[in-house]
Amino acid sequence: MPSEIFEKILARKIETFKSVFLEDSEGIFKIDGKLFHAQEFGTYRERVLIEIIKSVIPERIQVKDGFVITSENRGSTQCDVILYDSDNTPVINDGVLRFFPIESVLAIGEVKSVIRSKAELKEILEKLAAQKKLDQDISSFRAEGEIITTFLVCKKIDFEFTIDFNDLYENVENKFRHNFILSLEDGLIAYSIEREYFSDANKEAFDHVFKGVSKMCEYPVVRGDLMPSVIxxxxxxxxxxxIKMFLHAIGSTLEHVRKPRIELQNYYSKGE
Known part of the structure; x- marks a missing residue:
């Protein structure tokens, strides 16, 4: 039986999130229908998203913006939202910018307003895929489901789109696809575990585990097979x-990420 207290608190937070993300921020940052202070407009929405995410994750997991770096001298572009393990993170900063070692990063999110074209959506998803690939620079065993989570949150996808993302992920391995997309006006796009999408070798396992019943999931790949998207x-x-399912997806994927301790000496030259 759900907690009435938690339900009421969460409902209030969701309404605030929707109000600010969909309406209030545009009223604050638009004059005569024209956007001004575009950077502050984006930052405002990021902060609102961060606050609602914080309400469903453990305190040790912190949420900030910044850059992700690896011990292989690779790094990300600016990330709107980074969820990281504060118990395993020496946050590196130069007084202005924050850099997070990949070993501590659990999830990365992009925050957008209205996505108006297929080309724009493709660019965003390719950026998320590139960020997810940085997880490969961790020199430790990685089981399925433990790769970092990537997600997109936007107000609206304002063009006729399908939930078949194959042509948006040309030359990108399936495991690097996004985990989920929350469009406040369109819905939550995630994946469905479906028998017909498994290879013959995996169909028996599906029948045994899921008893022939499809199940929504947050991962693009299950047992090596690409699952279909659902909305x-x-x-x-x-x-x-x-929105509730998005918050559940955040919590669920964080439970499956296992990261090694950061070996900080790998990030600096050890000399001759």
């Missing part, structure tokens, strides 16, 4: 179901 939309009876 969950809000309804009259459940107007916030897509």
């Amino acid at each position: 969950v939309k809000s309804s009259v009876t459940e107007p916030n179901i897509h």
Whole structure:
């Protein structure tokens, strides 16, 4: 039986999130319908998203913006949202910018307003895929489901799109695809574990584990096979179901990430 207290608190946070993300921020940063202070506009929405994410994750997991770096001298572009293990993170900064060792990073998110074209969506997803690839620079065993989570949050996808992302991920390995997309006006896009998408070798395992019943999941690849995308939309009876499922997906994927301790000596030259 759900907690009425938690339900009420979460419902209040969701309404605040929706109000600010969909309406208030535009009213604050637009004059005569024109956007001004675009950078502050984006930062405002990022902060609102960060606050609602914090309400469903452990305190040891912190959320900030910044850059991800690896001991192989690779790094990300600016990340809007980084979830990291504060118990395993020497946050490196130069007084202005923050850099997070990949070993401590659990999830990376992009925050956008309205996505108006397929080309724009492709660019965003390719950026997330490149960030997820940085996880390969960790020299430790990586089991399925433990790769970092990537997600996109936006107000709206404002063009006719399908949930078949194959042509948006040309030359990108399936395991580096996004985990989920939350469009406040369109719904939550995630994946569904479906028998027909498994190889013959995996169909028996599906029948044994899931008893022939499909199941929504947060991972693009299950047992090496790419799963189909699905979208969950809000309804009259459940107007916030897509947001609740997004928050659940954040918590669920964080439970499956296992990161090694940071060997900081790998990040600097040891000399001759």
